[in-house]
Amino acid sequence: xxxxxxxxxxxxxxxxxxxxxxxxxxxxxxxxxxxxxxxxxxxxxxxxxxxxxxxxxxxxxxxxxxxxxxxxxxxxxxxxxxxxxxxxxxxxxxxxxxxxxxxxxxxxxxxxxxxxxxxxxxxxxxxxxxxxxxxxxxxxxxxxxxxxxxxxxxxxxxxxxxxxxxxxxxxxxxxxxxxxxxxxxxxxxxxxxxxxxxxxxxxxxxxxxxxxxxxxxxxxxxxxxxxxxxxxxxxxxxxxxxxxxxxxxxxxxxxxxxxxxxxxxxxxxxxxxxxxxxxxxxxxxxx
Numbered sequence: 463x464x465x466x467x468x469x470x471x472x473x474x475x476x477x478x479x480x481x482x483x484x485x486x487x488x489x490x491x492x493x494x495x496x497x498x499x500x501x502x503x504x505x506x507x508x509x510x511x512x513x514x515x516x517x518x519x520x521x522x523x524x525x526x527x528x529x530x531x532x533x534x535x536x537x538x539x540x541x542x543x544x545x546x547x548x549x550x551x552x553x554x555x556x557x558x559x560x561x562x563x564x565x566x567x568x569x570x571x572x573x574x575x576x577x578x579x580x581x582x583x584x585x586x587x588x589x590x591x592x593x594x595x596x597x598x599x600x601x602x603x604x605x606x607x608x609x610x611x612x613x614x615x616x617x618x619x620x621x622x623x624x625x626x627x628x629x630x631x632x633x634x635x636x637x638x639x640x641x642x643x644x645x646x647x648x649x650x651x652x653x654x655x656x657x658x659x660x661x662x663x664x665x666x667x668x669x670x671x672x673x674x675x676x677x678x679x680x681x682x683x684x685x686x687x688x689x690x691x692x693x694x695x696x697x698x699x700x701x702x703x704x705x706x707x708x709x710x711x712x713x714x715x716x717x718x719x720x721x722x723x724x725x726x727x728x729x730x731x732x733x734x735x736x737x738x739x740x741x742x743x744x745x746x747x748x749x
Contacts (some may be wrong), residue, residue, distance in 0.1 A: 493542045494522050497535070500549045500738065512622075523565065523622050523630050532567060532622050534630050536560035565622040572631075574615050581608045647681045663742045664734040673732070676700060702743075703731035 508527040522536030655669035698706040712720040
């Protein structure tokens with residue numbers, strides 16, 4: 463595809479699915495920034511988001527740039543697009559348990575799971591036919607090889623502690639590993655990629671294998687001749703269950719109800735939940 467078509471598709475579909483659910487900005491940076499801006503306007507101080515999607519459900523951590531203090535707010539029930547009056551009422555009616563002040567920034571050691579590619583590529587020999595000697599001879603070749611190794615290792619993370627003992631930290635890491643995903647698209651079999659999709663996005667093995675074949679096919683087309691709009695139409699129907707035109711209309715008009723319907727259709731077609739579906743689309747389209 464041309465770069466213009468590719469960019470527009472990525473922006474359209476990724477943007478569509480990352481903003482498809484109404485009134486749930488707790489997991490969306492855009493809504494969190496809007497909350498911080500509204501709080502800044504209300505108080506006259508300058509608030510900035512420093513930790514999104516904390517492990518304590520619904521809470522985000524803000525820094526008061528004017529004082530240097532950190533504060534956590536539970537914005538689970540916050541709705542984007544509030545007027546200044548609505549926001550003031552929302553803040554004034556927050557229970558004490560939804561606001562945690564005087565947080566102290568620090569570090570903590572946690573154990574994280576790491577998946578890394580172990581490169582075992584090496585020089586080897588293969589038998590090739592030599593026209594001069596009219597016989598087979600050994601020729602040195604480079605053998606590309608390796609494997610994925612998953613292990614746990616300690617790592618330091620930034621945390622925000624309160625006097626009451628609450629600790630706010632970054633939410634659980636996304637399961638996607640773009641380097642690993644790229645490897646599957648390039649080198650692994652359809653079956654291996656299918657198992658990866660099934661285990662990471664909650665799809666059945668049968669549907670995962672179908673999408674694996676589709677993804678690898680499009681990856682080859684992209685490298686050989688580039689993706690056309692006709693290709694995108696096929697992909698949209700086969701992978702998401704709706705026409706490309708429907709996605710374009712929903713994105714351009716900003717129709718939330720239409721976006722939710724498209725997400726629901728895609729989720730049902732693939733036999734997985736909306737959150738898994740959004741991650742699947744985001745991960746594969748940014749390749």
